[in-house]
Amino acid sequence: MTTPRKRWPMVALILLIGLGILQFFHPETEAAPVTGEIQAPPAVKEILVRACYDCHSNQGQLKWFDKMAPASWLVARHIRDGRAMLNFSTWDSLAPAAQSAALYTSINQVLFGVMPRADYLLLHRDARLSATDIATLRDWVNTFKAHPKKDTGQVPATIAEHAASVADAPNGIAYLKGWDQWQVVSTTDRFDNGTLRVIYGNDIAVKAIQQKKIHPWPDGAVFAKAAWWAVRDSLGRVRPGDFFQVEFMIKDQQKYARTEGWGWARWRGLQPKPYGKNALFTTECTTCHAPLKNNDFLFTQPLALNAH
Ligand code: HEC
Ligand code: HEC
Incomplete structure (x- = not known):
């Protein structure tokens, strides 16, 4: 009879051999060129x-344990997904507005502790x-000057009630007229791109706020954000x-189960044009x-501001 004590070396050996075999299954992270690296102050x-390049550049410095299975599988996926979202080695390919939007998103992700x-x-x-x-990153992003001011005096009558023939968003959501008459729930400012934002809620949203039933929203x-x-x-x-x-979040737990229970859609311009090449644009939102x-x-x- 083998006692449990005697089995240990055997188990360890099997694990070690298993780990060894795993090493033959090696995901290749594609080497990609550096075409226009981000320019930033040295600090x-x-x-x-140090904190982002492994996954968001073509210049990552992987450690030995990153290259060992099974960790290497996870790392390779992070690199593939991370680069697709944001790549500091091909930074030049982004227009200036897209660069400052990406940095704004970055500092948000860092402040929320997800990156x-x-x-x-x-x-x-x-x-x-x-x-x-974090303060160094934030201060740097704060130095970007907003876009030139725009005020052509055009009355945006077309954006709300009079938007007769607005095309649906690529995910099939139809433009919602009348949002400009809804209750204002909040206003915010985007220092980096020079826009003022007003957030409106429809009757159901406002009632939920008053009844403090917002976890989850009914x-x-x-919500419309203009x-x-x-x-x-x-x-x-x-x-x-x-x-x-203007962009919308439309709550329907069942219908929009695949996009966190919300329908997402955005239209741009005085003559509103749907945003997004295809339905995948919602990934950006979520x-x-x-x-x-x-x-x-x-x-x-x-809640704190509007509930009575
Ligand atoms: C271990 C790999 C890894 C590291 C390190 C990392 N990220 Fe990410 N990042 C990802 C992945 C993967 C995604 C795709 C979304 C997800 O899975 O969370 C992502 C998404 C993002 C996004 C969202 C892009 C978008 O369009 O919504 C931003 C912004 C971002 N990362 C910024 C950063 C910054 C800034 C740092 C460094 C402070 C950083 N990340 C470090 C892997 C990483
Ligand atoms: C770069 C990050 C980012 C992306 C991408 C994004 N949002 Fe938001 N969204 C915000 C922030 C930040 C707010 C809070 C209000 C503000 O400061 O503009 C917000 C607020 C909203 C609101 C008002 C309700 C709330 O959450 O406060 C709606 C509606 C909304 N977003 C819709 C969308 C839709 C639709 C998309 C995709 C087409 C989208 N958002 C993509 C960052 C983002």
Whole structure:
């Protein structure tokens, strides 16, 4: 009879052989060229290289344990997905507005603590960001000047009631007229791209706020976020100029089960044009809203201000 004590060396040996065999299944992370690396002050660059480059550049410095199965499988997936989303080695291929939007998203992901990814930080302690690192990143992103102000004096009558023939979004969601008459729930400012945002809620959303039933939001609740170019006068007063875009989150737990229980859609311009090449555009929305999962994916926290 073998005692459990005697079986241990055998188990360890089998595990070791198993691990050895795993090493033959090696995912290849494609080597890709550096075509136009991000330009940033040295202190900022150092942080990006240390904490983000392994997954968001073609210049990652993987450690030996990153290259060992089974960790290498996970790492290879992170690199593939991470590069597809954001690549600091091909930064030049983005238009300036897209670059500043990507940096704005980046600092948000860092502030919400979702980037760098937690599973990666377990083994890569040097990639952890200190409060000083985060402040360095934020201060740098803050230096970007907004777009030129726009105010052509055009009345955006077409965007709401009079939008007669607006095409559906690529995911099949139809434009919602009348959002401009809904209750205003919140307003925000985007320092980096110079837009003022007004967030409107439909009747069901407003009722839910009053009854404090927002975790989760009830089916039928809809939020519209309209963005206007910010104009500032000589006295520093800031007001909305030309209309930029409107986007919606439409709650229906069943219908939109695959996109976190919300239907997402966006239209741009005075003559509203649907945003997105195909239905996959919603991934953009859900990724950026993902850190707010515990708030049913809403950034806005209306309760404190609006409930009676
Ligand atoms: C271990 C790999 C890894 C590291 C390190 C990492 N990321 Fe990510 N990142 C990803 C992956 C994978 C995604 C795709 C979405 C997901 O799975 O969360 C992503 C998504 C993002 C997005 C979303 C892009 C979009 O369009 O919505 C941003 C922004 C981002 N990362 C910024 C950063 C920044 C800034 C750092 C460094 C401070 C960083 N990431 C470090 C793997 C990583
Ligand atoms: C870069 C990150 C980012 C992306 C991408 C994004 N959002 Fe948002 N969204 C925000 C932020 C931040 C807010 C909070 C209001 C503000 O500051 O503009 C917000 C707010 C909203 C709101 C108001 C309700 C709330 O959450 O506060 C709606 C509606 C909305 N987004 C729809 C969309 C749709 C539709 C898409 C995709 C087409 C999208 N968003 C993509 C960051 C993002």
